[in-house]
Each structure stands twice: as structure tokens, then as C-alpha cells.
Amino acid sequence: MRYLPLADSDRQEMLRAVGASSIDDLFVDVPEAAHLSTKIEGLADHASELSVERQLTAMARRNMVAGEVPFFLGAGAYRHHIPASVDHLIQRGEFLTSYTPYQPEIAQGTLQALFEFQTQVARLYGCDVANASMYDGSTACWEAIVMARRITRRGKAVLSAGLHPHYVSVADTMAKFTGDVLDKALPELTAETDADRLLAAIDEETSCVVVQYPDILGRITDLTPIADKAHEKGALLIAVVTEPVALGAIRSPGEMGADIVVGEGQSIGVGLNFGGPYVGLFACKEKFVRQMPGRLCGETVDAEGKRGFVLTLSTREQHIRREKATSNICTNSGLCALAFSVHMTLLGEKGLRQLANLNHAKAVQAAERLAKVAGVELVNDSFFNEFTLRLSKPARPVVRAMAEQGVLGGVSLGRLFPGAEALQNGLVVAVTETVTDEDIEALAKALQETLA
Known part of the structure; x- marks a missing residue:
């Protein structure tokens, strides 16, 4: 944990140097909706260093680790195997x-x-x-x-x-x-x-x-x-x-x-x-x-x-x-x-083409399997390793429900486009070489149970 050895007097001196009356003046361009209006759950105003370390560690453990569950998130950031x-x-x-x-x-x-x-x-x-x-x-x-x-x-x-x-x-x-x-x-x-x-x-x-x-x-x-x-x-x-x-x-x-x-x-x-x-x-x-x-x-x-x-x-x-x-x-x-x-360099041209082919083949396998699930429709007629599904229900709660089952099942278009009603049932699914046959079956099963 980083140690910040600043006292209030140090902060006031820095604010005077930049011509600001308070720290809040430094954030005037941040929209009000993005401001944190409540305290962070689980953190006290004052605590010992050891207590804070334990609290933050416990909060971090609430994250689901990408490599430990079926993972189908993409939309601009992708999980690939790195040697x-x-x-x-x-x-x-x-x-x-x-x-x-x-x-x-x-x-x-x-x-x-x-x-x-x-x-x-x-x-x-x-x-x-x-x-x-x-x-x-x-x-x-x-x-x-x-x-x-x-x-x-x-x-x-x-x-x-x-x-x-x-x-x-x-x-x-x-x-x-x-x-x-x-x-x-x-x-x-x-x-x-x-x-x-x-x-x-x-x-x-x-x-x-x-x-x-x-x-x-x-x-x-x-x-x-x-x-x-x-x-x-x-x-x-x-x-x-x-x-x-x-x-x-x-x-x-x-x-x-x-x-x-x-x-x-x-x-x-x-x-x-x-x-x-x-x-x-x-x-x-x-x-x-x-x-x-x-x-x-x-x-x-x-x-x-x-x-x-x-x-x-x-x-x-x-x-x-x-x-x-x-x-x-x-x-x-x-x-x-x-x-x-x-x-x-490790991949080379041949390796990159092989990796791409493996990604596409896995994505085709997943798309064909998921399209058979009741309440799921494949939107794309062409794709590489990422495609969109139209669900019979809004995708955001479906994604949350699947996460509770231990499956990170994709990115909902409702999250990417929160104000677009016509996109709320869209789910973007990314399939890379890290996805197994068992992962695809787990996603299909989670979708089937959530949409039932």
C-alpha cells in the first residue's frame, strides 16, 4: 500500500500554489453524476494501516478472476493466452x-x-x-x-x-x-x-x-x-x-x-x-x-x-x-x-494466422451452440471472434444472473448504450482461444436457465 506523507499544511500550501481554495476546485470539470455522494461501503473514516490492508484485501476478493471461470467478455478488451x-x-x-x-x-x-x-x-x-x-x-x-x-x-x-x-x-x-x-x-x-x-x-x-x-x-x-x-x-x-x-x-x-x-x-x-x-x-x-x-x-x-x-x-x-x-x-x-x-515476434506471421483461425473456429462453435438456446437469436451473419445475441429479455440482468452462477457471459449493450431502448436485449459475446468446450456448454446452460 502506498504511503503518502502529506499533512494538511502541505495540502494547503499546494492549493495556494495553484490558486485553488479547496481540493474540490480541482474537480469542477467532472460531471456531478460522476461524483461519489456516499462513503465507500466497508471503509471507516479512520482505521489502522493493518485494518485498511485487510479490508481492501477482502474487497478485492469479491472480484471474479477472469482465468478461473468461463469468460466471454470482450467489447474492446480481450483475454488471450500470453506466453x-x-x-x-x-x-x-x-x-x-x-x-x-x-x-x-x-x-x-x-x-x-x-x-x-x-x-x-x-x-x-x-x-x-x-x-x-x-x-x-x-x-x-x-x-x-x-x-x-x-x-x-x-x-x-x-x-x-x-x-x-x-x-x-x-x-x-x-x-x-x-x-x-x-x-x-x-x-x-x-x-x-x-x-x-x-x-x-x-x-x-x-x-x-x-x-x-x-x-x-x-x-x-x-x-x-x-x-x-x-x-x-x-x-x-x-x-x-x-x-x-x-x-x-x-x-x-x-x-x-x-x-x-x-x-x-x-x-x-x-x-x-x-x-x-x-x-x-x-x-x-x-x-x-x-x-x-x-x-x-x-x-x-x-x-x-x-x-x-x-x-x-x-x-x-x-x-x-x-x-x-x-x-x-x-x-x-x-x-x-x-x-x-x-x-x-514469438508468434510470427504463421503463428498469428493460426491463432486467428483458432479464435474464429471457437467463436463459430459457440455461436452455433448458443443459437440453439430458447430465447436466443444470433444477430451476425459475419464475425471474427465476437458476435451479438438478441435475447428474449433485457441483457443486463441476464449478465448479472449468469455471473452469480460463475459465468462471465458477455457484455450487455444496455451497459454500453444505457439510453438506447432498442439495444437493451443485445449481448456481445467474445470467444478466444482460452475458451474450452466446457466453457461454451456452461454459458449455454447459464443462458438457458436465466432465460427460462
Whole structure:
């Protein structure tokens, strides 16, 4: 447990230094609905250190461990098997202690690891160039939108209804400060995506179209017509990939004309970790590289002709004049990027394709079994390892009831879209290589009992 050696006098001095009258002044931008209005259950106002440790340990034990129960949660964060060698390698001293290389050319090992990471991401996404990573998928998505604004000098972004609502929420928050207009909609519980809506919405004021691939309901669509229409109108296509393992089985967004491809890299090398730290992936066409946020490592030769690595582009505000910065992103997710790169290296192209095929096969098996349960209808006609079910009852209480039976049976659309009545019966189910035949049967049984 972290020890914070601050007295009230210390806190008051810090508040005076920043011009705040109270700690509450620091949270004025947080919506009132997000404020904690009651005390945390089970915690006293004052207690001994030993007592607090015991209380917090007891509270932590109420969590259900992902690896100990049938687990079908996804919607942007996925449970995959990570080889033990990944953790061993990233904890080597030369990696674990490395941080932002302020004299970058001295840290040749760090630069080479990031260079290899960039190469892997660019190949995975089908793009010319990738940066050295971002914070996570949602912030990478926003950075892509504002990058498109700089390139096109337009301020209207058309967002697919299938874009993860958390990504939309981040964009909403940031657009308040840039003035960007976000054309968005709620998804419909159907097998078809909103591709027709996107095509109709693209006009001469559009900076970019943002499409998730596969989308929040697990649906897969051909991005080529959207890319063609966007380019016809002078706009860019941004593809968002929350499950990178899918690209071992389906065409990369870059192949279909995407100008910028971003997403979450957590599936490869990084555990679930209660939501973080994760690693944002960001790639684009070479002609847009100078507008790309973050940093870019490059390969060169030194004065003796030996292979070396340099920080080629770093358009963040720490390295150049603030008014010329493309972003205030101040670091990359270095250790998570390394874990991604180590895991990807262990897999190789052949291994990634095998892993993708295994995921898809398991998902097909689960979808066919669950569709036989009374009160369950499969929405998708195409998917990778994630699909949506329409239940005969609202999904949120069904999910809770299954959890009480020891089955984490998916993510309810009612949780992701709390105000959308038409989506309340939707359940998103993710099936990875970690799911067994017994897990699928346990989920089918739990659904059958809960829906009866």
C-alpha cells in the first residue's frame, strides 16, 4: 500500500500554489453524476494501516478472476493466452528500467525495440508507417480525427454507429475544445452495418469517416466503398481495430484504402489488467507522416557505417516549439509496446494466422451452440471472434444472473448504450482461444436457465 506523507499544511500550501481554495476546485470539470455522494461501503473514516490492508484485501476478493471461470467478455478488451516468456523478457533490467530517451541515440536498444514494433504494426495494419505507440485505442482514435482535421482543414467527422461508445465518448470530450462536429448515430441490432448512412453523410465539409473493423457488434464490412467515397470528397478514412488478432484472418484496413489505422493493441502481449495500462496503435500512409502524433524511430548508419537507430520524427510539444506540435502526447506506452512486440515476434506471421483461425473456429462453435438456446437469436451473419445475441429479455440482468452462477457471459449493450431502448436485449459475446468446450456448454446452460 502506498504511503503518502502529506499533512494538511502541505495540502494547503499546494492549493495556494495553484490558486485553488479547496481540493474540490480541482474537480469542477467532472460531471456531478460522476461524483461519489456516499462513503465507500466497508471503509471507516479512520482505521489502522493493518485494518485498511485487510479490508481492501477482502474487497478485492469479491472480484471474479477472469482465468478461473468461463469468460466471454470482450467489447474492446480481450483475454488471450500470453506466453510466460513475454513477461520474462520485458522484465529484463535493460527493458524495465528504460524510459523516454531524452538523449535518444544513446539508448540504441530502446530505439531498436520501438523500430521493430513500428514495423510490426505497419505490416499488421497494411500501412506505410506506424508510430512508437499511443496511450490506448480510444485516445489514438481521437488523435486520428484531429490529424485528419489538420490535413484536410475541415472540421466534420462522420463516425460509424458501430464505433465503440467509449471511443465516441473520448471524441466527444475532446471535440469540445477543438470545435469539431461529430456526425454520429446509435447502432441497430441487425446484421447490416450503417455503411449506407456513412456514404450518404460524406460531403465537401467532411474531414474523415471513422469506421470500427470489426465493429462493436462484431460485424465485418468491406471498407473499400467507404474509402472511395471519402477520397472522392477529399476526406480521409480512419479505421479503428480493437481486436488486432482479427487481422490474422481478415484483410487489413490499409489494403482497402484506409488512410489512418488506429486501435488497441492489448490483445497481443498485454493482459486485461482492470483496464490498463494498454497500448494504442497508430499507422498511416507515408504522405501523412509529418502530421502523425507521437514519435517515430528510424533506421540509419553511423559514422563508421554501422546500422543504428534514431528518433526520426517527434512532433510532440516536449521536443519542438509548442505551437508547432501536432499533439500534447508526452510519451509512448513503452513497456506495453515491448510486450506487444515480443509476443508478436514469438508468434510470427504463421503463428498469428493460426491463432486467428483458432479464435474464429471457437467463436463459430459457440455461436452455433448458443443459437440453439430458447430465447436466443444470433444477430451476425459475419464475425471474427465476437458476435451479438438478441435475447428474449433485457441483457443486463441476464449478465448479472449468469455471473452469480460463475459465468462471465458477455457484455450487455444496455451497459454500453444505457439510453438506447432498442439495444437493451443485445449481448456481445467474445470467444478466444482460452475458451474450452466446457466453457461454451456452461454459458449455454447459464443462458438457458436465466432465460427460462
